[in-house]
Amino acid sequence: MQSDHPYSVAIADLCRSTLAVLIAFEHVQRHLHPSKHTHLRGLLERPGADLGLALTAFRALQPPQSLEAFHLQMEHAGSATDEAVRLFSDPASPADTVARVLGSLRCTCRALEALYPLREVLPPLGQLFAETPLHDRLTELDPEIAQEGVTVGMLAAGSSEDQPDARGGFVFYVPERYDGSEALPLVVALHGGFGHGRDFVWTWLREARSRRCCLLAPTSLGSTWSLHDPEQDGAALRSMVEFVTERWRIDSSRVLLTGLSDGATFSLLCGLAEGSPFTALAPVSGVLHPWNFRNGNLGRARGKRIYLIHGALDWMFPVAIARTARDALAQAGAELVYRELDDLSHAYPREENARILRWLDPGLALPGESKHALA
Numbered sequence: 001m002q003s004d005h006p007y008s009v010a011i012a013d014l015c016r017s018t019l020a021v022l023i024a025f026e027h028v029q030r031h032l033h034p035s036k037h038t039h040l041r042g043l044l045e046r047p048g049a050d051l052g053l054a055l056t057a058f059r060a061l062q063p064p065q066s067l068e069a070f071h072l073q074m075e076h077a078g079s080a081t082d083e084a085v086r087l088f089s090d091p092a093s094p095a096d097t098v099a100r101v102l103g104s105l106r107c108t109c110r111a112l113e114a115l116y117p118l119r120e121v122l123p124p125l126g127q128l129f130a131e132t133p134l135h136d137r138l139t140e141l142d143p144e145i146a147q148e149g150v151t152v153g154m155l156a157a158g159s160s161e162d163q164p165d166a167r168g169g170f171v172f173y174v175p176e177r178y179d180g181s182e183a184l185p186l187v188v189a190l191h192g193g194f195g196h197g198r199d200f201v202w203t204w205l206r207e208a209r210s211r212r213c214c215l216l217a218p219t220s221l222g223s224t225w226s227l228h229d230p231e232q233d234g235a236a237l238r239s240m241v242e243f244v245t246e247r248w249r250i251d252s253s254r255v256l257l258t259g260l261s262d263g264a265t266f267s268l269l270c271g272l273a274e275g276s277p278f279t280a281l282a283p284v285s286g287v288l289h290p291w292n293f294r295n296g297n298l299g300r301a302r303g304k305r306i307y308l309i310h311g312a313l314d315w316m317f318p319v320a321i322a323r324t325a326r327d328a329l330a331q332a333g334a335e336l337v338y339r340e341l342d343d344l345s346h347a348y349p350r351e352e353n354a355r356i357l358r359w360l361d362p363g364l365a366l367p368g369e370s371k372h373a374l375a
Helices: 006-030 034-059 065-089 094-118 123-129 197-203 205-211 230-247 262-271 319-331 352-360
Strands: 153-157 170-174 184-190 214-218 250-260 280-284 305-311 335-341
Touching: 006 034, 006 065, 006 094, 006 123, 034 065, 034 094, 065 094, 094 123, 094 197, 123 205, 170 197, 170 205, 184 197, 184 230, 184 262, 184 352, 197 205, 197 214, 205 214, 205 352, 214 230, 230 250, 230 262, 250 262, 250 352, 262 280, 280 352, 305 319, 305 352, 319 335, 335 352
Parallel strands: 184 214, 184 250, 250 280, 280 305, 305 335
Antiparallel strands: 153 170, 170 214
8 A cells, every 4th residue: 555545644643642642641551640730631632632533533444354453453542642641631520630631651552562563664663662872773573483382472361351350360472582592581570459460561671672571560468468368369470470470481580570569668568578489579669568577578678679660859758758668688698689760650660771781781782872871
């Protein structure tokens, strides 16, 4: 189909405007704070309006029969992104605002789910799922011929098409260019309260794909991690790690447990527990749960590699709590890196992913990138 054909033009417009909104949402998510909601809403206004126009034009066209499946997938991505803008931007009572913000972010995840399989058909999409140094080498990330007997890509367990949001399962990602010849690092990423692995996997997918790491995004059994009964979700996490290490070549010396908010709190509870398979921990915007002081975890923190991140603007867990955790872990003998980000609220600092991976293993630095974690 020629590039000036009305349908080709509509595809290009929808792709471009959808990407613009999703990129804007990355900034929004990074800078979330109740006091900034009006400002952040303004950042979505122009790209959201452009997306609405592009989506209307796209829906008005009848696709060629050979492109019907693609059309539905692209429309689904555009619609989910459009809904994300609506949920975030439409007026709401203070009591409803948090739920609507969380709902808008889940909609961006549904859009990413729809777009990921289309990345080879629409090359601009590939840049959404790769770090900047690889934007001119996207074909390397998706080899034409997969290694026989090696399963790669996005896999899910414990859910189905009928129940995609079932709890207690996980999403597992293996880089498409993996050929099974070497053991890869494993990142285990825990969502925050009321979250889901199906959503949180996108917080780490770009970096895992670019740096050749396996990525496990579990979902808690309940609405959040079992902070008052750590063994409940802890046993499930160990079982998941065991499951993937039995089926893929995982480097047991490079198994990172990380998480956001309740996921960060549980990272410390589970990662310091006796028999933990995790060699390094990177909790973000969490707390050092009191249980750690009476279950022996602090004793096991000696020599443990921990990359602790917190925001100076955190409105849910004030930064003083993180400083107390820093001091307790340092006193316990942990091999600690403490990152206090002046502009971070109770949100996920995506830019830290690359630093965390270089800290985990300097060999995970991309070409031209410093191997020093804090560079």
